[in-house]
Amino acid sequence: MNDIPAEGAACPAPCAKPVLDVRRLRKSFGARKAVRGVDIAVCPGEIFGFLGPNGSGKTTTMRMLCGLLTPDGGEGHALGHDIIRESRHIRLHVGYMTQHFSLYADLTVRENLLFAARVHGLPRPARKVEQTIHELGLGAYADELAGHLSGGWKQRLALAASTLHDPHLLLLDEPTSGVDPAARRRFWDDIHALARRGMTVLVSTHYMDEAERCHRLAWFYEGRILACGGVDDIITGSGLVALEAAGEPETLTVLQRTVQAALPAAQCTWMGEKLHISVPKELRDRAECLCREYGAECATTRPRMEDVFIHLVRIQDHAAEKAEAAS
Amino acid sequence: MSRTNAARPEAPREISIMGKGGRMPGLRAFLLCLHAMVVKEFLQLLRDRVTLALIVMIPLMELVLFGYAINMNPRHLPLAVLSADNSPAGRAFVQALANTRYFDIRRLVRSEEEAETLIRSGKAQFILQIPPGFTRDVYRGLRPKLLLLADATDPVATGSAVSAVSQLAIRTLGHELAGPGRHLLAGEPPFQVVVHQRYNPAQETAINVVPGIVGIILTMTLLIFTAMAVTREVERGTMEYLLATPLTPVEIMLGKIAPYIIVGFVQMVIVLTAGHVLFGVPVVGSLALLVALTMLFIVTNLALGYTISTLARTQLQAMQMAFFIMLPSILMSGFVFPFAGMPGWARFLGEFLPLTHYLRIIRGILLKGASWADVRAEALALAVIMLTVMIVAVHRFRRTLD
Structure with missing residues (x-):
């Protein structure tokens, strides 16, 4: 795990026939390398998360998968079609929900859905729309302008519009940003319901906690995948362990500085009144020693996704520096 | 104790712009705020290259168009000549028309149909018809009529040209008639120009x-x-x-x-x-x-x-x-x-x-x-x-x- 190859972590699918299988996907915008070699394979009915900070290549990758952008390099298949040569065929069976609300604010809910239904060439669009409105409980809002809906309802509407044609593959680009927690939970329940019906879902987010709702996820950083797999696999695979130190604030402040000075590989951060320390397995004893030395109570806890991410980023940046120094 | 202090951010010092009430009073505060806003607007304006380019281009374009391209007293209007009489007096008049610079003699046509087509399609704005035996009739003192057919759909375009033509008849043939026809120069002009305004006779x-x-x-x-x-x-x-x-x-x-x-x-x-x-x-x-x-x-x-x-x-x-x-x-x-x-x-x-x-x-x-x-x-x-x-x-x- 400590050695991340230049192309990023491999991401093999845990099934024989992945719905989506792309390799070495690359894309630059001018001098900026947005995606520098991404491998992804996703199984039918899987909810696959793209996790990573802004500008890490999540959106660009997604746009390449649905034919909105042409990759500079790489190859692969989605839904049995070549992603470069046959993107038009893929698009027929893909639902894409963009990062920002991208339905028409000056059309009503019903009009927006009708447009989506017609564009996808559904037979009897009006009937399908009424059915969808009913299913999603949008009935009360059917004749509201979409622009007047609350954030949560807008998201539900956008989801409805992008799943109206029963796509085989659903791409959701940061669907829950700016949505309140209750609406977010309901949204995720909807996504899981869709996946159980056999729809394959790719969802990007920068909320760490949302990652746990995905079956598997790929961690994007600077156009590469740092880690890939289920949340537990990633945490275990990172080789990190975590401690929680409790005590007087003054004591913990000193402890924080000491740990950071003594163990550069450790991360030490405040969680409420406690200090959360994560270290690579082999440094666990030394960290515990320091805790006891300063008279702090020390308990084992689960490493957080954040810890893993920062840990991996450090390794990556370190490797990049070394490569630069070598050349 | 000192350690705790170090961990917390230092309390901000009093910022100089702020007065005791939290905001500087009066004009100075107003100007500072205004300045901030103006700087921000300028930065945004400068960042939009296309807008900036158009801000420069549009006035320039307007200046060039109004200054050089547009002519409220248009000259060089296309004229076609339908001449049934290729004689000195007719040619002299055509030459005189050209000399006014109101007209560009574009072509000589042979038939009325041809002339009609030219004016209908807008290729000519004027048709000058020289009747048969024009020179002969001038010398006989019959004061023959020249017909100038004007496309008056655009009265602005044709107006000044038409009025220029009316003056011509008096002066044109001075040279040709010197000598034997001298007496024709006195009194009434030796021929008449009839202007026929087509399509928009009332010049609306x-x-x-x-x-x-x-x-x-x-x-x-x-x-x-x-x-x-x-x-x-x-x-x-x-x-x-x-x-x-x-x-x-x-x-x-x-x-x-x-x-x-x-x-x-x-x-x-x-x-x-x-x-x-x-x-x-x-x-x-x-x-x-x-x-x-x-x-x-x-x-x-x-x-x-x-x-x-x-x-x-x-x-x-x-x-x-x-x-x-x-x-x-x-x-x-x-x-x-x-x-x-x-x-x-x-x-x-x-x-x-x-x-x-x-x-x-x-x-x-x-x-x-x-x-x-x-x-x-x-x-x-x-x-x-x-x-x-x-x-x-x-x-x-x-x-x-x-």
Whole structure:
């Protein structure tokens, strides 16, 4: 795990026939390398998360998968079609929900859905729309302008519009940003319901906690995948362990500085009144020693996704520096 | 204890701008805030290169157009001569006409039909008819009549030229008649010039302006509507959604343009009906032909607007680019100022504007009863502009997201 190859972590699918299988996907915008070699394979009915900070290549990758952008390099298949040569065929069976609300604010809910239904060439669009409105409980809002809906309802509407044609593959680009927690939970329940019906879902987010709702996820950083797999696999695979130190604030402040000075590989951060320390397995004893030395109570806890991410980023940046120094 | 202090951020020192009440009183505070706002606005303005370029280009363009291209007292108007008498007096008069610089003698025609076609299609604005035996009749003192046929659809263009001609008859033949015909120079002029104002005998400006308005209105609304159409989708983020659907770029373009075709026709009907009822603008030619060619003009404008829309990044830029086309359309197409009165380079540029051709078509059909044969060349020019622009639009659109 400590050695991340230049192309990023491999991401093999845990099934024989992945719905989506792309390799070495690359894309630059001018001098900026947005995606520098991404491998992804996703199984039918899987909810696959793209996790990573802004500008890490999540959106660009997604746009390449649905034919909105042409990759500079790489190859692969989605839904049995070549992603470069046959993107038009893929698009027929893909639902894409963009990062920002991208339905028409000056059309009503019903009009927006009708447009989506017609564009996808559904037979009897009006009937399908009424059915969808009913299913999603949008009935009360059917004749509201979409622009007047609350954030949560807008998201539900956008989801409805992008799943109206029963796509085989659903791409959701940061669907829950700016949505309140209750609406977010309901949204995720909807996504899981869709996946159980056999729809394959790719969802990007920068909320760490949302990652746990995905079956598997790929961690994007600077156009590469740092880690890939289920949340537990990633945490275990990172080789990190975590401690929680409790005590007087003054004591913990000193402890924080000491740990950071003594163990550069450790991360030490405040969680409420406690200090959360994560270290690579082999440094666990030394960290515990320091805790006891300063008279702090020390308990084992689960490493957080954040810890893993920062840990991996450090390794990556370190490797990049070394490569630069070598050349 | 000191350690705890270090861990917390230091309390901010009192910031100098703030007074004791939290805000500096009076004028100084006002000026500081104003300054902040002005600097921010300037930075944003400077960042939008297209807007900045247009801020410089539009006044320059306007200056050049008004200064050099537009001529309120147009000269070099195209004239054709239908001469039944190739004799010294006739030639002298034609030469005198040319010397006024109001007229450019474009060609000599042989038959009345030919002359008629020239004036109907707008290739000539004047026809001079020299009757048979003109020189002979002058010498006999019969004071023969020369007929000057003027296309008066645009009274501004022809007015001063016509009045210049009336003066000519008195002075022209001074040289020819020196000698034996000297006595003819005294008293009444040796021949008469009869000016026949065609199409708009009462010289009503409205007759000429109303068809022009149709062209201007169509250009203005359709260009701006479509110029905004794509940029609006891009700005609101809905373009990404559209592109991810199975829609093709051509479908998106045609779908966006189609509703405005109806808008265009509604506008045409409003202007022409009002023009007919209020100003008595005639409909001499075929309405069906006009409708067909208006369709062509509408689609050309929509394609042009659509192209702008793929070039501009924001709605503001799209507006300005549309303005960049509209301004010359109003000034150089022959809508307000006579086309023939502009210098060669301006006429050349004017030929690239769809409105120039449409004005000739609609004025020709409505006022002069022009037929398909008369306006075929203009229609062809419009079609070429439309196709070129459409190809650019489709080509540009494909690349929008990449």
